[in-house]
Amino acid sequence: MTSVTTSTNGPREAHRPLRADARRNVDKVLRAAEEVFATEGLAVPIDEIARRAGVGVGTVYRHFPTKQALFQAVVMVRLKALVERAKALSGAEDAGAALFTFVSELVEVAVKKRDLTDELAQEGLDDEVHAVVKGELQGAFEVLLQRAQVGGCVRDDICSADVTALVMGTCMVADRHAGHDATSRLIGVICDGLRAHPHQ
Amino acid sequence: MTSVTTSTNGPREAHRPLRADARRNVDKVLRAAEEVFATEGLAVPIDEIARRAGVGVGTVYRHFPTKQALFQAVVMVRLKALVERAKALSGAEDAGAALFTFVSELVEVAVKKRDLTDELAQEGLDDEVHAVVKGELQGAFEVLLQRAQVGGCVRDDICSADVTALVMGTCMVADRHAGHDATSRLIGVICDGLRAHPHQ
Amino acid sequence: MTSVTTSTNGPREAHRPLRADARRNVDKVLRAAEEVFATEGLAVPIDEIARRAGVGVGTVYRHFPTKQALFQAVVMVRLKALVERAKALSGAEDAGAALFTFVSELVEVAVKKRDLTDELAQEGLDDEVHAVVKGELQGAFEVLLQRAQVGGCVRDDICSADVTALVMGTCMVADRHAGHDATSRLIGVICDGLRAHPHQ
Amino acid sequence: MTSVTTSTNGPREAHRPLRADARRNVDKVLRAAEEVFATEGLAVPIDEIARRAGVGVGTVYRHFPTKQALFQAVVMVRLKALVERAKALSGAEDAGAALFTFVSELVEVAVKKRDLTDELAQEGLDDEVHAVVKGELQGAFEVLLQRAQVGGCVRDDICSADVTALVMGTCMVADRHAGHDATSRLIGVICDGLRAHPHQ
């Protein structure tokens, strides 16, 4: 895995260049947090994350003013990856397939990374930066959806928020529903439901 | 709302009929817990529940030996209601409509009662009683589903666990997705996806 | 075992005759408490005692205003038995043997009944009645000791409080020092120390 | 009194040298605990100890993961002192005098420090470290005893565990038996009992 923070100067003040060792620490923390949030969810103590990262708690707090902030930063990484993926798929031939692929992949990731699900479950505690990324994701996703709708592959009576919700729901439930096959079936139902033209 | 404990002698030992005042307290606690779990989730302190119920903490603990136990009791009430509803619907003419009605209602309820969602999200904390009720629900649900499948209204490649999962997911997400219309749209997609014959 | 309360009208108000069933309850409580204090010490919850006695907590409190009071009542029974024994032995031929027998028996009992030890360990929380019994025990014991000293079997430079202390100490330690033999050896040392004429 | 932690790097992990301020706090906590356990026994709330030490509860828990752990640490300090003393005495000319001196001193200390007594009274809560120190004490004590037995100053039919028990018992009782003279008399009896050749 390459540096998790490639596209930013750091989580707190995005404009002051961090010293090399500081950036290294931010990275270690993010990586540890990623891992531990992914497996244990938000419940994990900060001390544990610091321990795993091999730094002191103070260091964690220097870079992330709050546990929530760290959590969001972790998810941000994933959100960004999703944005990339959505953008990449938005040029595809088959607009329907592109949307369904995206949805499938998203769910598959979330099944493995509990924090993504947790994040999606969070309500109103987003800061601005976060909101921006979420907006980007929404935007990229909307493109995917509209192309699919325009192409007639997806019903017209739903909006992107609806699809997002359905996907989130599936994410939240999928990791409890052991096995890859089960997940696929869930995705299958959702996708078919989207494809279907509304029951008159 | 009528007494929450109509069909049981009390949460702990179903054997000795509770004194009238005790019954009243159990009810007050359950109601407070219901409300507060629904809005705040599992995180609320027991003291808060006791306060809202107008009883001492000790009273809560007398009836529910553990916070988890209280939580489960709260959900049990809902689960039982669901079982009733599922059973009632399983005699309906139109098997497909019955299933879809059940699903819709369930989601509508869960939107208002966040604890149901939380419960469904809980993993391994089931005690036996709990498991039994969940089993009953699963059973009743299965009847509903099979009848719908036999009648050709629902695809054959999914099992009741799948549907349960989809419904749960929708529940979890629906309350964040304000508005009755939005919820209906989600349910619509799910139901159409279930109705659809799998995309080859 | 016959009624534990033969020589009293009840622990609280020694002068109002108790109804038969009340006395029966006092007895049940005392017996349960005896057993449970003996094995678990003072730490046991009152509820547990009530449960074992087959009565409600309220009943326990009706007869014993306080946990301490119950505890003392239990020990009183034992203390009284000790008084009897001491008196019985004070007429014996061999005054030295009588004293040593008493001491041995006392320790042996205490090894089995933790509460006796606990009680002996209690400091200043005795009520009057209690003090009286303790006084009697002290008195009876003093007789035993003086006779042994007069007979030349026990050194003169110690008082009954000293012996009591030594015995208590041995009690407290003896139950941790598994085995009958070990206990005997401890008693042996103490008795020989008492017999010995002080090291000049 | 000098630093309580002279011979150790700290209670938890003997591996990393504690920061000066941390060391100071550990000391304050130990001293407060010592004092308060000595006067009130194990029953004192941790908060009280923290208050007296002038630190927050969290600090106590940082250094001692458990109330029991703190208690043991307190006693450990004393046990270690005893080990030292026993070792120092084991080279003395007069083996009998050495043993009796040790016993006397131990009791005199325990009279003032009730926690020692409490500790000795504890049953099965020994962790390994603790067991080791107790073992050392036993060992050092055994040397003292054997030398005295070989020299003919102490009877042969008892083992070090017996003597320990007798001493403990005396400790437990001695502080209730106010006055230096009384304590001396108790010790006198014990020592004479040990010296005595068993009564046939």
Added chain:
DNA sequence: GATGAATGAGCATTCATTCAT
């Protein structure tokens, strides 16, 4: 009198966050 439900102060322990080193 008996019962056991209710009470609530009390306690051990955790953990996010701050701050001295």
Added chain:
DNA sequence: AATGAATGAATGCTCATTCAT
């Protein structure tokens, strides 16, 4: 900048005691 020690509010739970039934 980094560290990790200190803090203390918060929480789940227990149990002696009181009181309505």
